[in-house]
Amino acid sequence: MENKLLTLLENDATLTPEQLSKMLDKEVGDIKKLILDYEKEGVILGYKTLVDWDKTSREYVTAIIEVKTTPQPERGFDRIAEKIYNYPEVESLYLISGGFDFAIVIQARTLREVALFVAEKLSPISHIQSTSTHFVLRRYKDKGVIYGAAPEVDEREIFGE
Amino acid sequence: MIDYGKILPQKIVEIPKSGIRKYFDMITPDMKDVISLTVGQPDFVTPWHIREAGIQSLETGKTFYTANAGLEELRREINLYMSRRFALDYDPKSEIIVTVGGSEAIDIAMRATLDVGDEVIIPTPSFVCYEPLAKMVGATPVILETFFEDEFKINPDKLKSLITNKTKMIVLPFPNNPTGAIMTKEELEKISDIIKDTNIVILSDEIYAEMTYGTKHCSIATIEGMKERTIVVNGFSKAYAMTGWRLGWVCAPAPITEQMLKIHQYEIMSSPTTSQFAAISALRNGDDDIAYMTAEYDKRRTLIYNKLLEMGIESFEPKGAFYIFPKISQFGLSGEEFCSELLKRYHVAIVPGEAFGKCGEGFARISYAYSVHHITEGLDRMAQFINDIKNGKVK
Numbered sequence: 001m002e003n004k005l006l007t008l009l010e011n012d013a014t015l016t017p018e019q020l021s022k023m024l025d026k027e028v029g030d031i032k033k034l035i036l037d038y039e040k041e042g043v044i045l046g047y048k049t050l051v052d053w054d055k056t057s058r059e060y061v062t063a064i065i066e067v068k069t070t071p072q073p074e075r076g077f078d079r080i081a082e083k084i085y086n087y088p089e090v091e092s093l094y095l096i097s098g099g100f101d102f103a104i105v106i107q108a109r110t111l112r113e114v115a116l117f118v119a120e121k122l123s124p125i126s127h128i129q130s131t132s133t134h135f136v137l138r139r140y141k142d143k144g145v146i147y148g149a150a151p152e153v154d155e156r157e158i159f160g161e
Numbered sequence: 162m163i164d165y166g167k168i169l170p171q172k173i174v175e176i177p178k179s180g181i182r183k184y185f186d187m188i189t190p191d192m193k194d195v196i197s198l199t200v201g202q203p204d205f206v207t208p209w210h211i212r213e214a215g216i217q218s219l220e221t222g223k224t225f226y227t228a229n230a231g232l233e234e235l236r237r238e239i240n241l242y243m244s245r246r247f248a249l250d251y252d253p254k255s256e257i258i259v260t261v262g263g264s265e266a267i268d269i270a271m272r273a274t275l276d277v278g279d280e281v282i283i284p285t286p287s288f289v290c291y292e293p294l295a296k297m298v299g300a301t302p303v304i305l306e307t308f309f310e311d312e313f314k315i316n317p318d319k320l321k322s323l324i325t326n327k328t329k330m331i332v333l334p335f336p337n338n339p340t341g342a343i344m345t346k347e348e349l350e351k352i353s354d355i356i357k358d359t360n361i362v363i364l365s366d367e368i369y370a371e372m373t374y375g376t377k378h379c380s381i382a383t384i385e386g387m388k389e390r391t392i393v394v395n396g397f398s399k400a401y402a403m404t405g406w407r408l409g410w411v412c413a414p415a416p417i418t419e420q421m422l423k424i425h426q427y428e429i430m431s432s433p434t435t436s437q438f439a440a441i442s443a444l445r446n447g448d449d450d451i452a453y454m455t456a457e458y459d460k461r462r463t464l465i466y467n468k469l470l471e472m473g474i475e476s477f478e479p480k481g482a483f484y485i486f487p488k489i490s491q492f493g494l495s496g497e498e499f500c501s502e503l504l505k506r507y508h509v510a511i512v513p514g515e516a517f518g519k520c521g522e523g524f525a526r527i528s529y530a531y532s533v534h535h536i537t538e539g540l541d542r543m544a545q546f547i548n549d550i551k552n553g554k555v556k
Contacts, residue, residue: 008460012533019537022467023460154204158197158510159182 005034006043011144013047054139060107062091062136063114065122068129077101083125089117100132110134121139122141168514174499176293182514187504196539197510198527201338203402203483205457207439208450211416212399215439223438227431230422231259231410235437238444239410247370247380249393255415258425259432259440261407263368265425266411268294271330273420274362275300279329284315285518286486287334288366300329306520309488311343312477312532317351324355330362333381336369339517339526340486341479346379353384362417364530368409369482371400371451374459376480382412389414392421397436399483400451401443406436458483459534461529468540472547486514492521492550500525502555507542 004024006069010017015037021028038044053060067084071077077095082105085093093104104122108114118131181199188195206212220392230236236253243249251257260266267290275281277299284289284305292302303323320331333352335344346350357364363381370378382391396409411421443450462479467477469487476487489499496513503509514521529536549555 004460015533019257019464019533022471023464023533025463025467154197155205156200156202158188159184159199159512 005031006038009035009044049144050143053069054148060109061111061114062105062107062139064134064136065102065104065118066132066134067104067108067122068099068131069101070127070129071101072127080125080127084122087117087121089113162548172296172299174406176296180290181512184501184504184510188510189503192508195504195508195510196542198529198531198536198539199510199512200528200530201484202404202530203399203454204530204532205402207401207403207406207453208264208443208447209480210446211403211439211443211450214442215406215435218435218438220535223434224545225434227259227434227437229259230433231432232434232437232441235259235441235444236410238441239412242444243393243395243412247367247378248383249380249388249412251412252415256354256418257410257412258418258422259410259433259437260396260425261409261429262398262407263366263394263409264290265429266396266409267291267364267366269421269424270394270411270413270417271295271300272298272424273417275329278279278327280325280327282320282323282328282331284332284334284337284465286313286337286339286514286521286524287332287517288338289517291332291334301327302518303328304518306518307340307342309524310519311478312480313337313340313486314344314348315352317348317355320352321355324359328359328361330364331356333363335365335367336373336378336481338369338482339484339512339514339521339524340477341482341484342477343373343376343480344381344483345376346384349379349381349384349387353381353387353495356390357386361390362424366394368394368396368399370395372455372458372483373481374455374462374479378481392417397440397443400454401440401447402450402454403436403439403443406433406439408432408436408440447534448546458529461531461533464533465527465529465536465540468537472540472544474547483528485527486521486524487527488523489514489525492547493551494555496522496525496556503543503546506549506555507546509539509542509546511543 008020017028017031021031069080072079081093084090089106089108090104091107094103096103106114106117118133122131236257239257240251240253243251271294275298279300280303281295281300282303282305284307295302305319305323307315335342365381367380380393382388382393389413392411392413394411397403397406465485466476466478474487479485492499496515499512500511512526514524514526
């Protein structure tokens with residue numbers, strides 16, 4: 001039940017408690033309470049909309065920045081992570097295995113803004129050794145959703161066997 | 162001038178068009194917001210690995226005819242699939258034919274076994290093709306009605322009473338389109354008790370075998386003594402969302418398969434090659450796809466069943482396929498009136514039950530091969546329509 005409800009909402013946050021209750025064969029009140037509990041416990045962290053900004057006039061640039069660090073003896077990576085993720089332009093931050101320690105996904109308005117972020121905000125953070133910035137040329141798929149494809153149309157015949 | 166009345170055989174002319182498409186003409190171009198809940202095909206796109214296998218077969222130039230019965234590799238995979246999923250074992254060399262959808266499989270099964278005057282027992286409500294196809298070979302359809310009160314299952318006594326010395330075939334359309342009924346092993350055993358000492362053939366249409374909810378599908382061919390008289394029809398359309406690929410299969414004892422293969426050979430040659438290569442990937446790597454899609458249908462099934470209940474409409478809770486068959490007789494309209502008024506007033510298309518046999522009167526088929534929001538919108542409009550009826554605004 002727990003996973004079913006969360007999976008349904010993860011795939012489509014617009015499902016109403018009424019719809020969910022009927023899909024899962026539960027009372028509406030129970031579903032509302034479960035969702036509220038998840039929100040309180042921080043299992044559900046928020047609800048957002050997937051927007052393909054390429055279809056709008058908005059100018060933006062996305063970059064993936066790899067960061068190499070020397071972790072602090074006492075606090076490991078967490079302190080450095082905190083310093084990075086508190087910048088609002090940081091969309092995602094991951095601690096990763098391999099040649100680098102962190103991967104940052106950042107969205108900014110211009111290339112220059114990304115450059116300034118790296119030069120003025122990221123690099124000065126203590127224990128950061130080096131960075132490597134990759135600009136995103138095109139987003140094909142994000143959060144399981146394909147971008148740039150034509151909107152889905154039901155092409156099945158209206159009446160059919 | 163040619164007189165078509167003289168050249169077209171009466172046997173064919175008399176066959177009515179499928180009732181499912183009857184209202185198609187009612188949908189005018191200005192009806193832009195029609196919510197259709199009618200179709201009998203998945204809303205999923207064929208899983209990518211299957212499409213890719215089809216594309217790859219084209220890229221590598223696999224554009225030839227295959228063996229009449231289908232690619233041997235595919236028949237071997239069908240054998241493995243049937244034993245893995247349904248505990249059935251058929252010899253890929255002599256007991257399996259890859260057909261152009263389940264429909265061709267039904268057709269060649271009937272043509273290979275039925276003579277003029279033979280009787281075919283067809284349970285209804287059921288898919289629209291059995292009766293016309295039986296008539297086309299000159300056989301006589303004998304209708305076995307099933308009822309809401311019996312969960313639309315075959316009543317063994319009723320079946321017994323319909324068997325005559327002319328009965329050649331019994332069609333078993335379970336899981337059932339349009340009712341969502343299934344037959345359990347115990348219920349099938351009762352059927353097998355009735356026919357085990359006869360020369361009656363079973364045509365078991367198991368195209369929805371993967372879409373069962375709460376129970377696993379049981380094929381009558383797994384019941385002792387039944388395999389020798391059973392023709393099992395299955396296909397890729399529903400389980401793998403592959404309707405447009407037109408691919409199915411038929412499994413039967415070798416003496417029947419041998420005759421079916423001749424018909425298939427002369428009318429089809431071999432099923433589409435691209436589809437056959439894609440189908441190999443479906444059977445080999447598609448079990449997870451089936452699980453995913455069936456779980457999706459199950460949620461919608463629960464949603465639609467509960468929503469209808471809330472609207473005060475009684476339905477048999479479907480146990481298979483992806484349709485629900487609510488009882489609409491309480492509203493004082495015939496199935497046709499109900500469906501055409503619903504379409505006219507609220508632009509929601511569903512199929513009247515009588516399209517699936519006379520005993521479907523008073524019911525309607527609603528397909529849940531649609532997104533949750535689409536189903537919700539359709540049923541919300543239907544609820545308004547029912548309010549209109551209750552308030553005397555309809556008729």
